[in-house]
Amino acid sequence: MIVAMQELATEEQIDAVIDAMVEAGVNVHRTTGATQTILAGVGPTANVDLREFELLSGVLYVHRISSPYKLAGRAFRPEGTVVEFPNGVTVGGQQVAVMAGPCAIENREQIFATAARVKAAGAQFLRGGAFKPRSSPYAFQGLGIPGLQLMHEAAQAHGLLTLSEVMEISQIEPMLPYVDCFQVGARNMQNFNLLRELGQARKPVLLKRGIAATIEELLLSSEYIMSGGNYDVILCERGIRTYETATRNTMDISAIPVIHKLSHLPIAGDPSHGTGRRDLVASMARAAVAAGADAILVEIHPHADKAASDAAQTLYFEQFDELMGQLRAIATAVGRTL
Numbered sequence: 001m002i003v004a005m006q007e008l009a010t011e012e013q014i015d016a017v018i019d020a021m022v023e024a025g026v027n028v029h030r031t032t033g034a035t036q037t038i039l040a041g042v043g044p045t046a047n048v049d050l051r052e053f054e055l056l057s058g059v060l061y062v063h064r065i066s067s068p069y070k071l072a073g074r075a076f077r078p079e080g081t082v083v084e085f086p087n088g089v090t091v092g093g094q095q096v097a098v099m100a101g102p103c104a105i106e107n108r109e110q111i112f113a114t115a116a117r118v119k120a121a122g123a124q125f126l127r128g129g130a131f132k133p134r135s136s137p138y139a140f141q142g143l144g145i146p147g148l149q150l151m152h153e154a155a156q157a158h159g160l161l162t163l164s165e166v167m168e169i170s171q172i173e174p175m176l177p178y179v180d181c182f183q184v185g186a187r188n189m190q191n192f193n194l195l196r197e198l199g200q201a202r203k204p205v206l207l208k209r210g211i212a213a214t215i216e217e218l219l220l221s222s223e224y225i226m227s228g229g230n231y232d233v234i235l236c237e238r239g240i241r242t243y244e245t246a247t248r249n250t251m252d253i254s255a256i257p258v259i260h261k262l263s264h265l266p267i268a269g270d271p272s273h274g275t276g277r278r279d280l281v282a283s284m285a286r287a288a289v290a291a292g293a294d295a296i297l298v299e300i301h302p303h304a305d306k307a308a309s310d311a312a313q314t315l316y317f318e319q320f321d322e323l324m325g326q327l328r329a330i331a332t333a334v335g336r337t338l
């Protein structure tokens with residue numbers, strides 16, 4: 001159930017409503033927006049008489065949440081979620097954030113050269129995998145924590161934020177000092193134990209859509225993180241598997257406006273995994289910004305064709321520079337900044 005408080009509701013009134021909701025047997029999640037407080041009650045509400053709540057003082061309206069996702073739905077935060085990072089960087093607001101870097105952190109020279117270029121191009125996040133979910137157990141698996149330390153050092157040197165994939169619960173704690181945002185990869189979108197644990201973490205999470213996941217399943221997965229109290233979730237469209245073979249995945253651009261309609265969570269577009277081909281990345285990145293993406297995730301590398309993983313979809317630095325200029329023009333055209 002959703003209880004929306006009046007604009008001028010007092011803390012006492014809000015507390016009284018929370019008490020009544022707890023009494024009715026639901027878990028209460030509170031969000032305070034620019035103008036009003038919204039209380040979401042999660043739990044069995046079939047036998048709760050909503051009129052009782054409408055009569056409590058300070059209440060504006062009450063309704064049952066009909067969608068299966070309770071906290072990720074738009075109704076919980078009608079004005080949208082803005083995820084705040086250090087250095088004043090936001091995802092979900094006016095600014096379109098850019099997260100760029102290699103698929104995998106490989107060595108010091110690679111990650112420092114990339115950081116310099118990411119910064120010079122005006123992007124905010126340095127991305128790089130230290131724990132890589134590879135289809136083959138014989139492929140490069142990533143450098144682990146020493147790799148993350150290198151990326152963190154490079155990011156610090158250039159005033160960038162860091163984003164890296166977490167594959168299992170035991171990696172959360174050791175990764176914490178080095179990442180500003182955890183990435184949950186497509187293969188782990190339904191690793192529910194990992195998602196629950198990230199709900200306890202006090203760092204934002206970028207949650208990628210599974211290879212064969214519906215939008216509803218993606219939103220339900222975000223619910224696992226949010227129900228633990230971590231509302232700083234950024235969703236990510238990275239392409240889904242279809243019968244089409246011309247691209248590695250089919251990038252579902254329409255997921256971006258659909259998610260904005262259904263949910264208050266920001267959504268990023270990842271045209272690198274979305275296409276799997278360097279010659280198609282720019283087109284899909286432009287399309288994603290035009291469709292309203294709140295962030296763009298793109299793979300770049302100083303020697304793109306020699307990257308240890310995902311080389312075919314990795315951009316050369318010059319291509320990235322050119323793309324940034326194009327994205328800036330598109331962002332302006334749709335009323336955003338980049």
Ligand code: PEP
Nearest residue numbers: 103185186187208238273
């Ligand atoms: C990645 O970002 O390098 C990655 C492994 O992405 P995905 O989980 O979308 O395949």
Ligand code: MN
Nearest residue numbers: 103299309310
């Ligand atoms: Mn990759």
